Amino acid sequence: KRGEGLRLNYATDSISAGFAAYNGVGIAEETSGGATDDLDYEFAITFTGIENLSVTAGTQGIRNSLANTDVDVTNLHASYSVNKLLLGAEYVNLDDESNTDDMSAYMILADYDINDKMGIAVRYSEWETGANAESDQITIAPNYSITSSLGAILEYSSSEDNAGNEADTLALELTFTF
Numbered sequence: 001k002r003g004e005g006l007r008l009n010y011a012t013d014s015i016s017a018g019f020a021a022y023n024g025v026g027i028a029e030e031t032s033g034g035a036t037d038d039l040d041y042e043f044a045i046t047f048t049g050i051e052n053l054s055v056t057a058g059t060q061g062i063r064n065s066l067a068n069t070d071v072d073v074t075n076l077h078a079s080y081s082v083n084k085l086l087l088g089a090e091y092v093n094l095d096d097e098s099n100t101d102d103m104s105a106y107m108i109l110a111d112y113d114i115n116d117k118m119g120i121a122v123r124y125s126e127w128e129t130g131a132n133a134e135s136d137q138i139t140i141a142p143n144y145s146i147t148s149s150l151g152a153i154l155e156y157s158s159s160e161d162n163a164g165n166e167a168d169t170l171a172l173e174l175t176f177t178f
Contacts, residue, residue, distance in 0.1 A: 005040075014049030018042070039063075052081045069097035084113040103128045117145045133162040151175045 005022020020042045044058030056077045064071050072095045079088040088109040095102045105127030113119040120143070126136040137159035145151050153173040160166045 015045065015047055017045040054079050064096065071096045086111040119143050129161065135159060135161040149177050151177075 005020060007018065007020040007022075009018045010016065022040055040060075040062045042058070042060045044056060046054065046056040048054050054077075056075075058075045060073045060075075062071050062073075063069075074093045074095075076091045077089070079086060081087070086109070088111075089107065091104070091106045093102060093104040105125065107123060107125040109121065109123045111119065111121040121139070121141045123139045123141075124136070125139075126134060128134045137157055139155060139157040141153050141155040143151060143153040151174070153171075153175065155169075155171045155173060157169045158166065159169075
């Protein structure tokens with residue numbers, strides 16, 4: 001939930017941008033706890049000026065009222081499609097003043113439509129779980145369109161953490177779109 005604030009958006013054929021500044025619900029504008037920067041903000045800009053390419057960069061600054069600290073999140077996302085192949089990548093960084101460790105994660109994806117009914121996605125992701133600790137995961141997910149609104153995805157994932165613990169998961173998902 002958001003509290004009081006202001007949002008501004010701007011768009012052209014190839015660039016869109018948005019900025020918001022707000023006080024979160026239940027947050028006093030300037031609390032007696034010594035924090036004078038209680039105003040949260042969001043900013044994002046997207047470039048779509050090259051056919052089949054989309055690149056977005058954004059940042060968000062929020063006040064952690066429980067720890068009386070600021071949390072900054074930065075996100076970069078890009079996707080490119082060519083014929084039946086979609087390539088995507090994303091990077092996220094979280095900087096919390098209450099924690100000396102910055103946390104980051106990234107993901108890369110390839111999604112290929114074999115034909116009108118079948119496709120396959122392969123995704124690799126890696127994220128930090130603490131100081132000098134990280135986990136990674138690879139996912140392979142073939143999909144099949146049963147009808148125009150019902151699909152099935154068989155998803156296999158294999159993950160490993162910094163301690164060498166491994167986990168494999170298998171899921172069958174049905175998706176309904178309307």
